Amino acid sequence: MSEPVQTPELFDKIVNLCKRRGFVFPSAEIYGGFRSTYDYGPVGVLLLRNVKDAWWRSMVQLRHDIVGLDASILGPPQIWEASGHLTNFTDPLVDCKECQSRWRLDKLDDPNLCPNCGSRNSFTEPRAFNLMFKTHAGPMEDSAAVAYLRPETAQGMFINFANVLNTSRKKPPFGIAQIGKSFRNEITPGNFVFRTREFEQMEMEFFVRPDEAQHWYEYWCATRFQWYLDHGMPESQLRLRPHEADELSHYSSGTSDVEFRFPWGWDELEGIANRGDYDLTQHARSSGERLEYFDQATNERYVPHVIEPAAGATRTAMAFLMAAYDEEEVKGETRVVLRLHHRIAPFKVAVLPLSKKPELTGPAQEVLALLQPHFMCDYDETQAIGRRYRRQDELGTPFCITFDFDSVDDRAVTVRERDSMAQERIGIDALVGHLCDRLT
Numbered sequence: 181m182s183e184p185v186q187t188p189e190l191f192d193k194i195v196n197l198c199k200r201r202g203f204v205f206p207s208a209e210i211y212g213g214f215r216s217t218y219d220y221g222p223v224g225v226l227l228l229r230n231v232k233d234a235w236w237r238s239m240v241q242l243r244h245d246i247v248g249l250d251a252s253i254l255g256p257p258q259i260w261e262a263s264g265h266l267t268n269f270t271d272p273l274v275d276c277k278e279c280q281s282r283w284r285l286d287k288l289d290d291p292n293l294c295p296n297c298g299s300r301n302s303f304t305e306p307r308a309f310n311l312m313f314k315t316h317a318g319p320m321e322d323s324a325a326v327a328y329l330r331p332e333t334a335q336g337m338f339i340n341f342a343n344v345l346n347t348s349r350k351k352p353p354f355g356i357a358q359i360g361k362s363f364r365n366e367i368t369p370g371n372f373v374f375r376t377r378e379f380e381q382m383e384m385e386f387f388v389r390p391d392e393a394q395h396w397y398e399y400w401c402a403t404r405f406q407w408y409l410d411h412g413m414p415e416s417q418l419r420l421r422p423h424e425a426d427e428l429s430h431y432s433s434g435t436s437d438v439e440f441r442f443p444w445g446w447d448e449l450e451g452i453a454n455r456g457d458y459d460l461t462q463h464a465r466s467s468g469e470r471l472e473y474f475d476q477a478t479n480e481r482y483v484p485h486v487i488e489p490a491a492g493a494t495r496t497a498m499a500f501l502m503a504a505y506d507e508e509e510v511k512g513e514t515r516v517v518l519r520l521h522h523r524i525a526p527f528k529v530a531v532l533p534l535s536k537k538p539e540l541t542g543p544a545q546e547v548l549a550l551l552q553p554h555f556m557c558d559y560d561e562t563q564a565i566g567r568r569y570r571r572q573d574e575l576g577t578p579f580c581i582t583f584d585f586d587s588v589d590d591r592a593v594t595v596r597e598r599d600s601m602a603q604e605r606i607g608i609d610a611l612v613g614h615l616c617d618r619l620t
């Protein structure tokens with residue numbers, strides 16, 4: 181297998197594949213599209229769900245010290261005042277006086293050069309632009325009804341700290357995990373689904389004794405980095421980059437980013453931050469509630485410190501696609517194959533009757549029904565078998581099951597593996613067990 185080098189050409193091929201095969205469509209396309217929003221199609225919704233499930237599995241299902249939460253997206257201004265978002269969640273915005281284009285100053289390669297018209301020193305003074313989407317809850321559009329769409333899922337965990345502590349029988353070190361949509365009015369969205377105004381996050385807040393915070397920060401940096409490797413990202417395309425002191429958020433005493441080598445350079449998939457006691461202290465002060473832990477064993481009362489691994493589900497799904505994309509020559513033709521880890525692959529199995537004749541499609545659909553309770557399956561009976569294999573390769577499906585004329589008599593099917601294209605004959609009775617072994 182060749183390892184893909186992320187280039188602008190490869191990026192274009194992936195964007196094209198996403199549209200052609202039903203991963204991602206530009207949103208509101210029949211109305212000309214809508215401002216960097218995207219819809220996940222029949223295959224993309226499976227990919228995205230698998231990324232989120234893989235995260236949930238390792239963060240919640242396989243652990244005894246992390247519980248889940250699904251908090252609301254709409255929230256009152258008090259949350260965002262206490263968290264610091266109303267004052268600090270801003271990006272520096274500049275306008276080009278020559279061509280009127282708008283830019284986020286800290287993301288420009290050259291802060292004096294307009295990337296649109298090439299003018300030098302044509303920018304206005306930077307102004308702080310708040311990224312939160314503001315709306316009104318209820319029929320009155322007055323200030324008492326102001327609400328915000330959350331720009332991160334994290335605050336839902338902090339404001340429910342006491343609820344979770346009182347109901348879950350957890351004590352530090354323990355975590356609260358959440359997956360959900362977040363909204364940021366980004367100045368310059370772009371690079372396909374890398375930066376959008378509506379996106380999904382996978383975040384976990386891990387509450388620890390203050391004197392153990394550094395230990396857990398290092399633990400989560402290593403654990404989260406390993407998660408990407410375990411799910412098929414090549415180590416050569418991934419790095420863990422500690423922030424410089426001047427990059428750190430106002431609350432953070434340490435942050436490291438898991439970065440992927442995108443065509444435009446290394447860029448962030450996930451940030452792991454040591455947030456100290458900032459969040460709980462702020463919400464305790466603003467709400468008047470006690471947000472602390474009383475350790476009965478030692479008779480100590482303290483405000484836990486927080487380690488936060490914050491990842492983007494949509495951005496990570498795109499990086500998985502980019503890392504998996506491969507092209508190879510097979511019998512004089514180019515084969516495009518997504519070498520996705522089986523847990524991330526949209527379909528695990530595709531059932532393909534060799535011909536459209538009812539004596540094959542009928543029993544092939546019985547095989548499909550046998551597999552569906554165990555695996556997400558695709559079924560396809562149109563076109564020549566070779567072209568159907570190629571289609572499944574482009575979707576990243578690890579196994580194709582072909583039901584042919586012999587299958588009717590010998591009650592066996594051909595199992596073709598995506599990466600090696602090796603085929604073997606397996607009895608239908610043994611098929612579920614065989615695939616379970618190979619997919620775990």
Ligand code: ATP
Nearest residue numbers: 366374375376379381448449450451490491492495
């Ligand atoms: P950036 O510096 O790229 O704006 P950030 O450091 O503000 O990102 P965080 O607040 O740490 O991002 O958010 C955690 C994760 O959420 C990011 O690592 C990223 O994967 C994802 N994310 C943040 N903003 C967006 C966005 N606009 N579109 C898609 N994913 C995003």
